[in-house]
Amino acid sequence: MAKIDLNNLDTMYFDVLREIGNIGAGNATTALAQLLNTKIDMKVPKAELLDFSQVGQAMGGEEQIMAGIYLVVEGDIHGSIMFLLEEKSARTLISMLMGTPDGGTESFTEMEISALKEIGNIITGSYLNSLSMLTNLKIIPSIPDISIDMAGAIMSVPAIEFGELGDKILLIETEFSDDIKLNGYFILVPDLESYDKILTSLGM
């Protein structure tokens, strides 16, 4: 019997998942700061268990354009992780990383997309790394893929994965700030068995 039921999530389990999110996002921020060689502050991430219908609004509307970086996770746990950035934040990050001017509303170049993928790779990598250290579980991420599209469309991918487990999705919102404010979201979707493994390894 699975320990976890996302539709009726125990407060204690939710706190644990939120804490994993906090630590993961914290490490991701450090990695990002090192990559950009700048100081980045991060607000305490907000973890929310949302109904599917609320997900779009939580990100500023289903039609808000976002960059979603998606990786499949293998090893001791199975599932996927996604890191989403608002389009504006994505452009800011690219221009900081590449030292080029902000592309405005032009469509992203191949080079910029590749840079964004790398940013996503580093951020999700450090997130997963902290999860792995915390739980002592082996976690192997795949190479990342990226989609720049409407929030609703990108979110449909993890939502469908959550949809096989229940009617809610666990979203961790992170606000990074330096001189410029960046908004990012993490979505980790382990399968049910992996949820159990994570909780068990933490002594729950």
Place this chain on the structure above:
Amino acid sequence: MSEMIKVGMADLKLCKAPNAITTLGLGSCVGIAIRDPQTKVGGLAHIMLPDSKSISGNHNTAKFADTGVRELVNLIVKNGGNRTRLESKIAGGAKMFAFSSKSDLMSVGDRNVEAVKKVLAELRIPIRAQDTGDSYGRTVEYYPESGDYIIKSVGKGQKKI
């Protein structure tokens, strides 16, 4: 005054002309628009997964192709649509990322589209037009008055099917 009714993810609603109905940012999900062209009673379903039977905890019927389409049809018929006159248009089922976490041969988008077609065929509801697959998101608007299905995508403008 006509209004625009909004359908969320894993949701379905009824819409009578002159009102219109919309769902925003379809990715791998499929938006199924159905109407009775005579009484102009229609509706839209936004399904996420192909099959309710392969999953436990499937109480939200609007989440699945098999149960969602049937429920939408029942809702339309109950509100003045004639079962034998119904027609449909479908959109969505994109593959947003090059890979998926499941090693299924088909992407979930393709499987959603296939499941929707199967249930529409079982119900003998013709598909008048479709815009499915590919790798981009779609916002759709359906007008039961004319049967127009407007599809908007990022960087691709809009089209009418």
